[in-house]
Amino acid sequence: MFGTGPTGSHSKDVEPMHALFIYPEFPKTFWSYEKILELVNRKVLLPPLGMVTVAALLPHEWEIKLVDRNVREVKAEEWAWAELVIISGMIVQKDDMAVQIARAKQRNLPVAVGGPFASSTPDAPELDLADFKILDEGEITLPMFIEALERGETGGRYSAEGDKPDVTATPIPRFDLLQLDAYDSMSVQFSRGCPFNCEFCDIIVLYGRKPRTKTPEQLVAELQSLYDLGWRRSVFLVDDNFIGNKRNAKLLLPEIRKFQEERGYPFSFSTEASVDLADDEEMMRMMHDARFEKVFLGIETPDEASLETARKVQNTRNPLDAAVDRITANGIGVMAGFIIGFDGERDGAGQRIVEFVTRTGIPAAMMGMLQALPKTALWARLEEEGRLIQGEDAAKGVNQTNLLNFKPTRPIRDIANEYVDAFCALYEPNAYMDRVYSYYLKMAAPRWKAAPKAPSWVDIRALAIVVWRQGIKRNTRGRFWRYMIGMARNNPAVLEQFLVMLAHNEHFIEYRSIVQREIREQVEALPPEEPTAQKELLPA
Ligand code: SF4
Numbered sequence: 016m017f018g019t020g021p022t023g024s025h026s027k028d029v030e031p032m033h034a035l036f037i038y039p040e041f042p043k044t045f046w047s048y049e050k051i052l053e054l055v056n057r058k059v060l061l062p063p064l065g066m067v068t069v070a071a072l073l074p075h076e077w078e079i080k081l082v083d084r085n086v087r088e089v090k091a092e093e094w095a096w097a098e099l100v101i102i103s104g105m106i107v108q109k110d111d112m113a114v115q116i117a118r119a120k121q122r123n124l125p126v127a128v129g130g131p132f133a134s135s136t137p138d139a140p141e142l143d144l145a146d147f148k149i150l151d152e153g154e155i156t157l158p159m160f161i162e163a164l165e166r167g168e169t170g171g172r173y174s175a176e177g178d179k180p181d182v183t184a185t186p187i188p189r190f191d192l193l194q195l196d197a198y199d200s201m202s203v204q205f206s207r208g209c210p211f212n213c214e215f216c217d218i219i220v221l222y223g224r225k226p227r228t229k230t231p232e233q234l235v236a237e238l239q240s241l242y243d244l245g246w247r248r249s250v251f252l253v254d255d256n257f258i259g260n261k262r263n264a265k266l267l268l269p270e271i272r273k274f275q276e277e278r279g280y281p282f283s284f285s286t287e288a289s290v291d292l293a294d295d296e297e298m299m300r301m302m303h304d305a306r307f308e309k310v311f312l313g314i315e316t317p318d319e320a321s322l323e324t325a326r327k328v329q330n331t332r333n334p335l336d337a338a339v340d341r342i343t344a345n346g347i348g349v350m351a352g353f354i355i356g357f358d359g360e361r362d363g364a365g366q367r368i369v370e371f372v373t374r375t376g377i378p379a380a381m382m383g384m385l386q387a388l389p390k391t392a393l394w395a396r397l398e399e400e401g402r403l404i405q406g407e408d409a410a411k412g413v414n415q416t417n418l419l420n421f422k423p424t425r426p427i428r429d430i431a432n433e434y435v436d437a438f439c440a441l442y443e444p445n446a447y448m449d450r451v452y453s454y455y456l457k458m459a460a461p462r463w464k465a466a467p468k469a470p471s472w473v474d475i476r477a478l479a480i481v482v483w484r485q486g487i488k489r490n491t492r493g494r495f496w497r498y499m500i501g502m503a504r505n506n507p508a509v510l511e512q513f514l515v516m517l518a519h520n521e522h523f524i525e526y527r528s529i530v531q532r533e534i535r536e537q538v539e540a541l542p543p544e545e546p547t548a549q550k551e552l553l554p555a
Contacts, residue, residue, distance in 0.1 A: 031076035035097035036192075037119075038063040039104040039111035040084040044416070050522040051199075054477040058197040059085045064204060064253055065130055066103055067188040072157050081192040084111060094122055102145075103130030106388070113141035120144045125169065127160065129153065134221060135389045137172060146170040152207070152222070154180030179223045182207060183230050187240050200249040200285075203237045205229055205267060209256040211289060213313075214326045214396070215354075217388040218255040226259035231270040238274055242281060247468075249308075252286035257310075258298060259289070268301035275306055279466025285309035285350075290330050293338035299345035306463045307347055308512070312339075314351045317371040318364060321357035326392075339375040346459035348512065351377050355437070356385035356419045356430050365433030369440045376454030378447070378516045382438055384419045384430060397421045416533040418541075431538045438530050442523040444491050451516045452498040460508030481518045491520075 041047055048060055063083055070079050080096070082089045100119040104112045109132050119126045127147035132139070134150045142148065147163070149156045151174055159173035190201070206229070207222040241250065258264050275282065284307045292298060292310065302310070314335055315327055322330045339349050353368045372380040387394040387403060397403045402422040423430055440446065470478075486495040495517070502513050 031074070031078065033096050033098040034070075034073065034077050034079050035089070035093055035100050035124075036063075036066050036070060036079060036081040037089060037100060037102045037115045038066055038081070038083040038085070039102065039108040039115055041108055042110070044107070048199075048519075048522050050525055051519055054480055054518060054521060055199065056473045056476075057199045059083065060199045061202050061251060061253075062190075062193045062198050063103070064188060064202045066101075067190055067192055068185065068204075069101070069103070069129070069153055069157065070189040070192055071186040072153055074161065079189070079192060083194075083197070084115070086194055086197040089115075089118075094118070094124075097122075097124055100124050100126045102126065102128050103133070105131045106135070108132065109139065109141045113144075116142070116144045129156075131217070131221060135217060137174075148172040151175035151178075152180050154182070154185065179208070179225070179227060182227050183233065185229060185233070187233075187237050190237075190240055190244055190246075195244060195246060200251045201241050201246055202251045202253045203234060203241075204253045205234050205257065206254045206259055206263070209259045209289070211256070211329055212326050212392075214324075215385060215388065215391055215393040217391050220390045222255070226256070226263075228260050228263040228267075231267045234267060235270050235274050238271070238282065242278065247281045248283070250282045250284050252284060255287055257286040257288045258292055258295070261295065261298065265298065265301060268298075268305050271305040272301070275463065280306050280463050281466075282306065283308045285311070287311040287313070290314065290335065290338050291332070293341040294333065296345075299342060299347060303346040303459075304462060306461075306465075309348045309350055310342060311350045311352065312342075314339075314371075315354045316357065316360075316364065317367055318357070318360065321360050321364070324358050325354075336371070336375050339377060340457065343376075343454065343457050344459055346461055348454075348458065349375075349377050350379040351381070353380055353382045354385050355382065355434050356423050358424045360423075360425060360430075362425070362429065363433070364430075365437030369437050372441055373446070373450060376450050376457065378451045378454055379519065380441055382434065382441070384417065384434055385421075385423075386417060386419065387421050416530055416537075418534070418537050427541065428538055431534050435531055435534050439527055442520075442527045444489070444520055444524055445494060447520055447523060448485075448491060448494045448498060448517065451513065452494075452501065455502060455509050455513040455516070456506055458506065458509045458512070460506070477518065478514070481514065481521070485517060485520065 043049060052058060052060065063081070066081060070081065073079065080093055082093060100115075102112055102115050112128070112132065116126050116128065125147070126145045127149055128142055128145040129149040133142055133148055137148050137150055147160055147170060149160050150172065155175040155178050156173040160171070163171045163173070195201070206226045208224060208226040209216070209218055209222075210224055210226060212219065212224065238250070271284070284305065286307065288310050290312050292312070313327075314330065315325065316322060317335060319331050322328065339351070342349050353372075355364050355368065368380070368382065387397050394403070404420050404422065418431060419427060485491050502510050
């Protein structure tokens with residue numbers, strides 16, 4: 016993210032500015048869930064938390080407008096109003112980032128860029144036209160930028176040179192800048208960094224391996240700010256590993272629970288965590304009691320050799336199926352990420368993922384082909400081995416339809432075909448329904464009691480559409496009603512969650528054909544004899 020820091024409290028001598036924040040558009044991917052968003056009348060899943068955090072860090076006198084391009088276009092009067100344009104984004108947003116920078120420069124506006132893409136590849140051609148590059152975490156680099164403006168400088172690059180800021184001074188993000196009704200979920204951040212050392216991970220490069228957390232009071236104040244703005248739905252804790260610092264997570268959770276109890280459990284939380292969550296009964300209980308309904312686990316693959324190759328050894332300590340079951344039995348729904356294309360991977364990796372997902376029942380299993388991200392240990396190793404596929408698209412970021420950006424140790428076509436087959440098997444509509452049903456039968460009933468809330472028209476409409484499509488129109492109708500009745504009889508407490516997951520089928524049905532088409536097109540465009548990495552690179 017652009018960053019965070021105490022600059023908001025001291026405005027110094029910079030003339031108050033009109034700063035236009037632009038958050039670039041994401042390409043449509045598996046993660047954008049358009050069909051689900053359409054159902055519930057929202058535009059985007061999550062807000063640009065990094066940008067609203069940066070907004071809170073700038074001098075209070077500055078006037079700020081924020082346009083999330085995933086919600087709407089920048090208006091002519093906003094361009095005319097702006098004196099400075101601030102753009103931040105991730106690798107997958109780089110194309111639109113370049114477009115927005117160019118539009119600002121056509122209007123002779125100074126442009127500052129930051130965020131994960133600028134921090135990892137500040138010399139990327141997409142950023143060439145930007146005047147200021149504010150890299151790394153902003154607690155450190157935003158004050159440098161403000162000081163440069165005070166000196167009248169018109170360009171520069173500010174880097175934290177490896178320093179990691181204390182996040183306990185980070186102010187409450189400016190959630191008021193967001194068009195709240197456009198988002199499905201709000202987000203907050205408790206910690207940055209992760210203690211593990213996965214070879215492909217850029218989080219530990221950006222934020223370090225010593226997790227830094229906010230204080231419980233800080234995070235509760237952020238929740239209160241959302242509550243005061245009228246937010247009453249889901250909140251995603253964007254931490255890459257919420258339990259990276261277990262002690263501090265356990266200090267936070269009772270405070271969230273108290274906040275929730277006093278207000279009738281207005282928020283349902285989700286987050287990301289490492290698989291060792293399953294070893295900590297106390298943590299799972301505390302999360303459930305605070306109403307954490309979902310957790311995303313980076314399982315990556317059930318193949319132990321691949322996990323070791325990827326240095327994801329924490330996933331090899333205990334059986335992964337049992338870990339998923341324990342978390343589910345604690346009333347927390349598991350979502351999981353899977354990767355195919357590791358070095359030394361044996362044929363059939365895709366099928367083994369399908370078997371694992373089917374066995375555990377995980378409804379939302381995200382799959383991608385391994386991507387080397389700039390500055391990661393994987394990138395460095397592949398570069399040294401001469402295996403990166405160089406060129407303008409070397410770093411594409413994780414997207415469900417990107418082929419690997421390096422020469423793998425088995426034919427890329429085999430990996431791509433296995434990937435398409437696995438993806439299509441996982442999201443075949445009947446198989447998906449079977450899995451969701453088996454999963455929610457195992458799910459523990461919630462112990463928290465949310466205040467009763469009348470369903471909105473949007474909810475009723477969404478329900479009617481799902482019932483019409485899955486329960487009447489399609490040939491899934493038999494299963495749909497059998498499973499609805501089965502769930503109502505056997506585990507009625509989770510019926511609503513079950514229905515929501517069934518609704519996700521709307522997205523998967525469409526996305527399945529997109530994945531198939533886009534990957535097949537790329538495979539057809541490959542040179543006839545795509546070389547694989549040298550045999551001697553294969554681990555013993
Ligand atoms: S557990 Fe997740 S966040 Fe931590 S290093 Fe591994 S991939 Fe990165």
